[in-house]
Amino acid sequence: MIETVEIIRKYAPRAQIVLGGYGTVLDDSLLRPYGDHICREEGVTFMRRLLGEPPHPLPHRHPLIVNPLRVFGRLISRTGIVFGGLGCPNACDFCCTSFFFKKKHVKLLPTGQDIYRVIRGYLDIDPKMAILIIDEDFLLNRRRAMEFRDAVQAGGVPLAVFCFASIRALSQYTVQEILEMGIDGMWIGYEGTRSGYAKQKGRSAEEIFKEFREHGISILASMIVGFPYQTPEIIEEELAGLLALKPDLTQFMIYGPTPGTPFFDRVVKEGLLAPELAADMVKYARTASGFSSMVIHPTMSAKEIEFQQTRCFQEDFKRLGPTIFRAVETWLLGYLKLKDSPSAFLRKKAALFAEDIRKAYPVFLAGKVFGPTPHVRRWMGDLQKRIHAVLGRPTLFEKIQSVAGVAAAAWTGLTLKLGLFQHPNLVRNEYRMGAPSKAVSHPSRAPGVEAPSREPVPVE
Template sequence: MKKRILFTTIFRPFSKPGKYNLPGDEKFLDYFSNRLTREPGLFVLHDNHPTVAPHLIAANIDADVTVLETPTIEEFKEELGKGYDIVAITFLTLHFPKLMHMVAWARKLAPEAKIVIGGFGTALYDLDRLEVDGVCQEEGIGYMRKLLGQSLKDPVEHPVITFDIGLRVGVQHPGLPKKRVGILVNGFGCPHACEFCSTSAYFGRKHVPLLGTGQALLDTMVRYEREAGVKDFIIYEEDFYLYKRHINDFIAAARGHGTLFSYGCYATIKALSQFDIEDLVDSGLSHVWIGVESIESPFNKSMGRPIREVFEELQRYGVTTTGSIIAGLDHHKRDNLRGEFEHLASLFPSTVQISNLIAGPGTPLRERLAQENRLIVDQLLIDSHLYSDQVVHPEFGRGELRELIFQGYDYIYETIGPAVYRMMKTWLEGSRNLRRSPRERLRARGELLARRAAAFRPLFLDTFDFLPNDAVRAAVKECVAEMEADVGPPDEQALATARLFRETFESEVRRLEREGPHVYEPPTRTSRYAGRGGTFTTPAVPMTPIKRPFDVNVERLRRA
């Protein structure tokens, strides 16, 4: 008889300050509004990203599995009464107090079940005090297969996992356009071994492949299209282009397939420098996250072509980019950190991430800083996140870097405009260049980019006064005018959509003035996997607005 397994994330709410949450914790569940498009205006993007690992594991073990995402504690307790053999809880470091609470309830309500914990939070020390039955500190599919006595040689099948991206204001005002994206996990870990990198440390500075060949990756994309109608993907792999043989196999497979798939990925300058960017675009590259880290990047992964040259070439081909930097590196001072923000803005990345230096458990950085007596020892676990102070820096007082990081986000927004404008401008430039290519697939991709840019145009046709300043307004107007000369004037449907955006923005400003800002808790999502290959999912519960602030400044909107 198959084992019954419950995989669960940490419970919500996340927006209620107390012993489990700090104010603003709910923002960390939204990659776009908290990180990549962290902006003070109304052009901010939003996503409700699923927890990927439990789905990957559930689809590849011989068991009856329920995956429970962001339940309330009452929903978790109710689920515990359904007779599970194993209760597996995934968590991050800042959620450790919640984990302890869930383990206690699991012991009480499911005393016969084995309790297993996993996720990046397991890099913490002294987990023995939890008295759980297992701690997964390795690749999860293999770990669970060993626990169940299943063969490690069984093939791995990637489940279909999707999420939607749209404007954050669209959560409060439904009806705005959204984009559905598929998630693909190609592998784990990274051999670059940057001293700050928690994921590299977690997997022992080794690469653990999941989809073994480029053909297998393309076959998975084809299955997504067939089962979910999805042709756009985000590929999770620490440095996708590092593995040249695998990528050449994927490029060849993609060229031989009729569908124009598009994907975003993570890559280093070192890995990108191995390839002709045009070949990568031909394979479907549409977005890439590059760790810029610093003007004076001391990391091996930054070796290769000049970083500005790479960003400019990517943009010529219509590839949107994420540029990320770290504040608080050893060489940072008050008089050079502003230069980091200026350098990042000059690269014109479509989205950005600015993080504090994080010395995660198990990393060489943490070991070095411990020897230098530079770790903040009284930091609460629930304050362990992208912007928290973990390191004593000789140039900055406690909390100062966090405020400078937020100023850096504002500087990016006020200097080069909202992220959605930067995306549109990049697509427009790429469409012009690719449509002149001698390669048929690239010309077709140029047409695809033209349609994407045109789809974003209605957002800006009647919202110029919501942009941050005159310089940005002029840049956006110029881009819209160039698009009209290139692809023609907006049709009636585009004009109607423009009116919808205008009305939505005005309505949101009135609502903010009347009711105050809101934050949004994620829904509870329940998925069931009936052994390998079988799955069904219950509908998600709609998001519930809760009255607490997020980063929209009404006075600033009025001044704009």
């Protein structure tokens, strides 16, 4: 932000600068020199007020934003982003989102039908587009979620929806209801077995992870490293417990204090923020990435906590293997469970799982060449055999693709190691500049859903 503002002040000295988003949790004394206006709330409403425009009722017109997913450099799928809501009432002590929106949930798309209407907009572009619903604990509001399920069922089109969920919210549903919402992936905060957050109350994590996996629902589980009660032994115990649940993806972040949260307040009050960071908030902000230990811990040094985090990532990879294969195994389980379901909707979903598994045929050879341990490589071989027994052997073309896949994986590994081509190109979006809109015409676009008003303009 500091560098960006310097450039703006240099090239457009009369421009007014509006700062917004989670960075504004920093103190006014720090932000004021950089921004003429600071937005610490829902942004569209704020901008309308700032520009003297009449307030606009929710839902706002929803932009269509599509993210590509590449595996070994090849475009595999595209994901349409649905902005369902902001904030979360669960109020976990470290959570920026929850306290930024004052523990309230701001419903950007208030009803289940509103959410489905946006998804239809994406399906008009590509009927197989994957969907990411950004809404912190999406399933907490049962009424809206069940309205959404009804809309999905009425639409009759199987979906691939990823959302954020908690054990507390998930405990309100049967797995069938979740599948009927078109959900086949979710992020669950496992945090730590003794962390004691309200969102962890309900069915046991073991039960939910096992049942959902058996029905083809992939789980991204996140664990926190650096809680005061943790020691290296407790971290290992919690890690082993998490890996036994076989999540498809995992994230390990260091327990970090963000201004505005109870954890930050406690750390400041008790003088636990590392002194060099407490003395320099710019340094603090540059360090707050989730990969640096910033708080004085009762028993572990900062180095030890950072070492433990790296170890968790490495152990996850060594014990469970690469994510792609973990997800493919979950899809296989889902396919087997749903292919003979009495529900036509779920049988269609099983067919989509089969299609996705087929797309993954070419990655197995690369997995068996580069897999981290003999145990993981053996597991991949077994998984491949199980898949071939169910969906058939690879075609000649798929065999050729497998060989190309080894080369592509080696190239991807090299570019990652050297940090080459890792950043997306810079794009400039222009909105409401007075010129005629260049939006791609889309006659079937659902009402209330809009494409970007102009093509993105690449910037040198």
